[in-house]
Amino acid sequence: MKAITVGERELREAVTMKEAIDAVRRGFVDLAGGEFEMPTRTALRDGQFLVMSAHHRSTASAMFKTLSVNFERKPAITGTVVWSETGRLDHLVADAGAVTALRTGAVVGVATDLLAPPDAGRLTLIGAGGQAPDQVRAVHAVRPLRQLTVVDADRSRAQALIGALEPELPGVELLTATDAVSAVRRAEIVCCATNATSPLFPESALPAQVHVNAIGAYRPTMRELPDELLASSTVVVDELDAVLEESGEIIHALEAGAITKDALTELGTALTAPTAEYGKRTVFKSVGVAVQDWAIARLLADKFLA
Known part of the structure; x- marks a missing residue:
């Protein structure tokens, strides 16, 4: 018996974004079908330490992730993902940081493919931190981009991200901005990947038809989206129990009476619904759940433990 260790470089060489999106999509379908035993994650010190686990019944496999989060350091996420069968x-x-970035991008790819207009190609990304590159890669994998605008209060960070992604985005118009409100006005897709504690833009700043992904706020004290946007949109969440406990946006909107629990659809349900009709504005809210990590870990296990 031995442990096979997979670092970030090995993970990136072994798993493509398309593979990750497909794997995470299958994971959420299985979650909706009752295939997983998945406790809500344990959060300590207001989310600075997290423990997540998932057991897939039909394959008798399990994933356990422990990590620490500190936005004042690089990388912000450190820890381990352990797979056993x-x-x-x-x-x-x-490496938990690499798995987290890939699986967070992948779930946005799944949701964007489901909810964004088929011809959407203008992406505004708010936040140029560690999760940002895979947000772009995932959206581009399902909705080929014509234009990308990266918004960050520190324009040099936005420019650095654009420079890093440019070789992967030939023919895409690449822009930077420091003002999120003006940057979302013509967006067809918006990705929010920040540690904000108040909404990044008002609902009125968005066009009539837009898909918004929000993955940055993962604690009740954090919030990227305004109540009015959730109230006026079709809202899909990664997992109901998780967002009710951890999502500042969802908790705030429920307490304000802007939405009800009945307005929230889980991603697995949305993927398996035979006929799904969505309005002109759609929102995907994710706090991150263990099935995503399990899906990436299974890909790695199939490649490295075969």
């Missing part, structure tokens, strides 16, 4: 003696240990 009753049919295999060996187990896999992967």
Whole structure:
């Protein structure tokens, strides 16, 4: 019996964004079908330490992730993802920061593919931190981009991200901005990847038809979206129990009476619904759940433990 260790470089070489999106999509379908035992994650010190786990019944496999989060350091996320399966003696240990970035991008790819207009190609990304590159890659994988605007209070960070992504985005118009309100006015897709504690823009700043992904706020004290946007949109969430406990946007909107629990649709349900009709504005809110990590860990296990 041995442990196979997979670092960020090995993960990036082994798993494409398309593979990650497909794997996470299958994971959420299985979640909706009752295939997972998945406790709500344990959060300590207001989310600075997180513990997540998921057991996939039909494959008798399990994933356990422990990590620490500190936005004052680089990388902000450190920790380990451990994969084990009753049919295999060996187990896999992967870098939690790399897995988290990839799986967070992948779930946005799944939601964007489901909810964004088929011809959407103008993306505004708010936040140029560690999660940002995979947000762009995931959206581009399902909705080929014509234009990308990266918004960050520190324009040099936005420019650095644009420079890093440019080789992957030939023919895409690449822009930077410091003002989120003006940057979202002509967006067809918006991705929010910040640690904000108050809304990044008012609902009135958005066009009539737009899809918004919000993945940055993962604690009740954090919030990227205004109540009015949630009230006027079709809202899909990664997992109901998770967002009711951890999402500042959802908790605030419910307490304000802007939305009700009945207005929230889980991603797995939305993927398996035979006929889904969505309005002109759609929102995907994710706090991150263990099925996403399980999906990436299973891909790695199939590649490295075969």
